[in-house]
Structures are given as C-alpha cells and as structure tokens.
Amino acid sequence: MRAIVVQKFGATPELADVPVPEPGAGEVQVALDAAGVNPFDLKMADGILEGKMPTDFPMILGVDGAGTVSAIGSGVSKFKVGDKVVGKFLTAPAGHGSWAQYATVPEDATLVPIPDGVTSVAAAALPIAGVTAQDLVDAAGIQPDQTVLIIGATGGVGSFLVQLANIAGAHVIATARADATDQVARLGASETVDYTQIRPADPNFVDPDPATYKDTSVTDAVRFTHPDGIDVLFDLVSAPGDFATHATLVKRGGHAYSTTWAADEEDLKSRDITGGNFQSKGSSAELSRLLSRVAAGDVVVPVQMTVPLEAAPAVLGQGSARGKTVLAI
Ligand SMILES: NC(=O)c1ccc[n+]([C@@H]2O[C@H](COP(=O)([O-])OP(=O)(O)OC[C@H]3O[C@@H](n4cnc5c(N)ncnc54)[C@H](OP(=O)(O)O)[C@@H]3O)[C@@H](O)[C@H]2O)c1
Incomplete structure (x- = not known):
C-alpha cells in the first residue's frame, strides 16, 4: 500500500x-x-x-x-x-x-x-486540533462576556478555538494577518490584531527596543482596548518570552494556557492565574x-x-x- x-x-x-x-x-x-x-x-x-x-x-x-x-x-x-x-x-x-x-x-x-x-x-x-480547542475551552470554564485572547487564532487549533470560545459567550480577540481577518471574524472573533503590523494602538506608546517591537505591539494593542485586562489567554504559538508578555494582560483570577510549553507556571501561580502548559x-x-x-x-x-x-x-x-x-x- x-x-x-x-x-x-x-x-x-x-x-x-x-x-x-x-x-x-x-x-x-x-x-x-x-x-x-x-x-x-x-x-x-x-x-x-x-x-x-x-x-x-x-x-x-x-x-x-x-x-x-x-x-x-x-x-x-x-x-x-x-x-x-x-x-x-x-x-x-x-x-x-x-x-x-x-x-x-x-x-x-x-x-x-x-x-x-x-x-x-x-x-x-478534528481529532488533534478540534479536540485540543474543546479541551482548552473546557479547562478555562469560559463564562459569558469574558474576554478571551487567542494568539495563533488562524491555524488548526485556533480556528476551532475561536468558534468554541464564541459559542461559550466570550468576547474573542484573535491574532490574524490581514489576509485572515475576515475568516476569523466569520468564525466568531469580535476583534482582530495583526501581529505582523508595527502599529501601536496607543499613540503615546514608544518601544525602547525595536527587537521586541512586534510582540509589544500585540500586547499594547489589546491593553489599549481592554485597559482592565483580559480573563483568558490561549497562546498557541509563542516561545516563553512572548508568552510571558502576553500573560501580563491576564487579570488576577484569570486563566492563561500555552500549547507550546512556554508558560512559567510558578509565575502564573504567583499572580493568581490558573492554567500553564497544556496537554490535550x-x-x-x-x-x-x-x-x-x-x-x-x-x-x-x-x-x-x-x-x-x-x-x-x-x-x-x-x-x-x-x-x-x-x-x-
Ligand atoms: N499541547 C497540546 O496538547 C497541543 C495540541 C495541539 C497542538 N499543539 C501545538 O500548538 C501549536 C499550534 O497548533 P496548530 O495546529 O494550531 O498549528 P497551525 O495550524 O500551524 O497554526 C498556527 C497558526 O499561528 C499563526 N502564527 C504563527 N506565528 C504567529 C505569531 N507570532 N502570532 C500569532 N499567530 C502566529 C500561523 O499563521 P501565520 O504564520 O500566517 O500568522 C498559523 O495560522 C503547535 O505548536 C502544535 O504542535 C499542542
């Protein structure tokens, strides 16, 4: 065969x-x-x-x-x-x-x-990507009107996760390049952030280090529209440094998950954030x-x-x- x-x-x-x-x-x-x-x-x-x-x-x-x-x-x-x-x-x-x-x-x-x-x-x-997305939504116990940020929303896991978080009643913020913005919006994202754009949402924002600019831009854009922070972070792509930056958006008592083994679980715990490195x-x-x-x-x-x-x-x-x-x- x-x-x-x-x-x-x-x-x-x-x-x-x-x-x-x-x-x-x-x-x-x-x-x-x-x-x-x-x-x-x-x-x-x-x-x-x-x-x-x-x-x-x-x-x-x-x-x-x-x-x-x-x-x-x-x-x-x-x-x-x-x-x-x-x-x-x-x-x-x-x-x-x-x-x-x-x-x-x-x-x-x-x-x-x-x-x-x-x-x-x-x-x-469905088996790996869809079930992982469903497991993530179950683990976070999303409540209606909670704010959920999905990093890597345009891929296999992300395109199920956007839908399932939306069905659970969340306000979904999804990262997406310009060519994928419509797709994630149709799947249920209320807001999108293009992580490839050097486009700080805050006009007063000045990045002191151009090497970190791209990542700071996602975090800054989300913080600008949600100054009180977010309830849940699902990060499907980041390495530890970027994950830690994204996790600064999560409110105390919230949830943050990495599917790429990027989470510092002790750091999350110290800030009363549940989650960490996630295995479906x-x-x-x-x-x-x-x-x-x-x-x-x-x-x-x-x-x-x-x-x-x-x-x-x-x-x-x-x-x-x-x-x-x-x-x-
Ligand atoms: N732990 C577990 O149980 C588990 C289960 C399933 C999957 N995973 C892991 O989770 C990861 C994602 O899986 P997947 O199936 O969704 O992968 P995928 O289908 O390859 O999707 C990844 C998506 O992320 C986007 N992306 C890449 N870099 C990005 C960045 N810096 N910021 C925002 N978006 C970015 C990519 O599009 P662009 O490059 O065009 O932006 C792509 O749409 C993989 O590493 C996989 O091995 C783990």
Whole structure:
C-alpha cells in the first residue's frame, strides 16, 4: 500500500510502498479516506517521541485519520466491517500512522463512529486540533462576556478555538494577518490584531527596543482596548518570552494556557492565574462530542485545502495555516 514514511528520525518524509497491516486481537483495520495534517506530524518525523515511545521503522506518519472499518481482529466488539470511523492512529509502538491506505488501531484507542452528514475530510480535521480547542475551552470554564485572547487564532487549533470560545459567550480577540481577518471574524472573533503590523494602538506608546517591537505591539494593542485586562489567554504559538508578555494582560483570577510549553507556571501561580502548559487529553468521548456539534452545524470545519496523500511531504511544516490541511487518500 502507499504510505508516507520516514526511514529514521530526522529523515525526509517520502512516499513508500509498505505492507498492508493486519489487525491483531482487539484491533481494527481502517481503510483510510482522509488524514489530517498537524504540526505534531513534523515533530514526530524529527524525533519528538525518541526515547519516549518505542517506534517501528519505516515510521508511517500521521495521527488523525478517517475512513471505513475494513477488517477486525478477534475479540473486537465495538466496531464492525463497514463502519465509518475517525480517530487518532498513534499507539505504542509508534510508526503505524494514518498517512497510508490502511492502518490498524486497538478498538479502545481514540476511535469513534462518524455521524451522518459529516464527511470523512471534515472528520479527519478534528481529532488533534478540534479536540485540543474543546479541551482548552473546557479547562478555562469560559463564562459569558469574558474576554478571551487567542494568539495563533488562524491555524488548526485556533480556528476551532475561536468558534468554541464564541459559542461559550466570550468576547474573542484573535491574532490574524490581514489576509485572515475576515475568516476569523466569520468564525466568531469580535476583534482582530495583526501581529505582523508595527502599529501601536496607543499613540503615546514608544518601544525602547525595536527587537521586541512586534510582540509589544500585540500586547499594547489589546491593553489599549481592554485597559482592565483580559480573563483568558490561549497562546498557541509563542516561545516563553512572548508568552510571558502576553500573560501580563491576564487579570488576577484569570486563566492563561500555552500549547507550546512556554508558560512559567510558578509565575502564573504567583499572580493568581490558573492554567500553564497544556496537554490535550481528549479521547473518544471528547471527539464524539465535537463530532455531534459539527453534525448539528454548531461548529464548522475550516478546511483550508485538501491535497493528495503524495503531497504530504510538500505541505508538512508549510506554516501560515488558515484552518486545516487534509490529505485525500
Ligand atoms: N499541547 C497540546 O496538547 C497541543 C495540541 C495541539 C497542538 N499543539 C501545538 O500548538 C501549536 C499550534 O497548533 P496548530 O495546529 O494550531 O498549528 P497551525 O495550524 O500551524 O497554526 C498556527 C497558526 O499561528 C499563526 N502564527 C504563527 N506565528 C504567529 C505569531 N507570532 N502570532 C500569532 N499567530 C502566529 C500561523 O499563521 P501565520 O504564520 O500566517 O500568522 C498559523 O495560522 C503547535 O505548536 C502544535 O504542535 C499542542
């Protein structure tokens, strides 16, 4: 079968012909129609799991995948051949991912039925990014009329997070380059800040150090329109220095989360701010909840582009995401 693999950590991803995996006891084989692309895929190829999870090589990349159950191993009771399913194709040993025509996964892994009306392309866009956004909103316990700042709002996680924070009743401030302002506004942002513009909102603002100007501009622009601060910060992109600057906007008693391990949790605690470095734990129950919201039309799936499986190496780590990229298999 066709699959996108790396031969070792750090190698260039490539199209390969590999054996079709057979389902073992308790496992489900899925004929994949679509697979999501996430920043984590490149991190996996580069070796983020080295020493943390046993890995088989050639390592088939891809975590998010959707398709049809094509075979089941002995003892499988939750799924039958023909079921439309979506899930996360990452269990130990790693290396048997979703960027392939077939993948196997234990039936107890994150794997759920796709409801009627949701396409496999839309479903494949949800597991990592959508569930992370839902987990973040749940963790912050957003209350109506709270002010929420999302840094990195235009990408995979962000484009779900804008919607879910808006649905929770928040006033959403989203970072977006000029070309993406309309998109995040349609998804539910009340305000946007273009982080690439050197455009301090406060006419009296003078940055003493041009090297820090860009970041100061986002913080300053938000402080100018919200001088009392914000209730929740979701920072999906920043390194520690920028995260710390953004977190100065959060009121005492508020929440601040980093998905890039950039938070100084002791510093947040000392200012009575809850949150810190966030790891999404969402699995089957959370994925099903999100799929129900998509099926009901409450959440849209912002698919930026769908490309063939063979194009995966070209789109991996491309940057400047506007929603999700999905591989058609
Ligand atoms: N901890 C967890 O559980 C977890 C779960 C999911 C994802 N993550 C991590 O969270 C991060 C975001 O994931 P993702 O899927 O949303 O990534 P993505 O789809 O690549 O989106 C990132 C977005 O941020 C924008 N951006 C880049 N630099 C920015 C800056 N300085 N200020 C504001 N926006 C900026 C990018 O567009 P422009 O460059 O055009 O502005 C892009 O739209 C990744 O590092 C991912 O690995 C962690």
